[in-house]
Amino acid sequence: MSHAHAEGNSIESLERRTLEGRNKILGFWIFLGAEVVIFGTLFAAHIGLRSEVNFGPSGSELFSLPIVAIMTALLLTSSMTSVMAIQAMHRHDAKGVAVWLAVTVLLALGFLALEIYEFTHYVHEYGFDIQMSPFSTTFYVLVGCHGLHVAIGIIWISLLIGQLFKKGLTVVTAPKIYVASLYWHFIDVVWVFIFTVVYLMGKVG
């Protein structure tokens, strides 16, 4: 501990105190840059093909804005609670980190449950499956890709909570938690564009 301290940089926060931690954060930003490209191309496909409904329902017939608003509220709040987890980490409050991360996971589970309900509702009530039309294909691939990211985030953050109980807050676990929070914010950033471009613009027509 005193060695890490003597190494300098006590001003730096826990996640940036080692070279490994700093590299992990930089590497994760490069990964996020690639994620931007993945989602961007899926958005491009959806924007280009969203009016090709092939006798199936269009977005304005399909979408129900109240459920989208609830999903948005859940995900936006979960992004805020992961900020609170990092704030707790900077106070060296391991219990606070675990609690805020657990709240984040619970909100994410609520979001995912609503999304699964939404998809099954579309398929059963409207016959709107992935093969229905170019609109349905690009809708399910784009929104489903985001939902998959939410599911991965839930598993990832849950495992990190377990590791936190086992190992505590160290220069090894802190960068992992910081990077997971970056990932979670990114999931919310993508959702901002999804509710705007897919749902709100789809509702207008």
Next chain:
Amino acid sequence: MQQAGHAQSGDQIKRSRRHEGPRNHLIAFAISIILTILAFAAVSIPGLSKGFVFTLLVLMAILQVLVQLAFWMHLKDRGHFWAILTMIFGALVVVYAVASAELWTWFA
């Protein structure tokens, strides 16, 4: 023990200088909530032209994302040059892809 206690308090002082606390993050949260409510309201108001609503929606989405990137993802803090660059390069590809899709469907 005393040594550790001393280092701890020294840490505390330096930490409080570096970490801003929840205030800015809560402001970013409030801005995000307001922009989200405005976006949902914009599509519920009848009589607005589609072009106007779409432009407004895209601008508010970009603004909300910039606020979250700057505050929640710390891009406004020092030492984030390369992180900002990854986002700029990602955004360039997105603009290129979306513009291509738009042009393709206009002329198809």
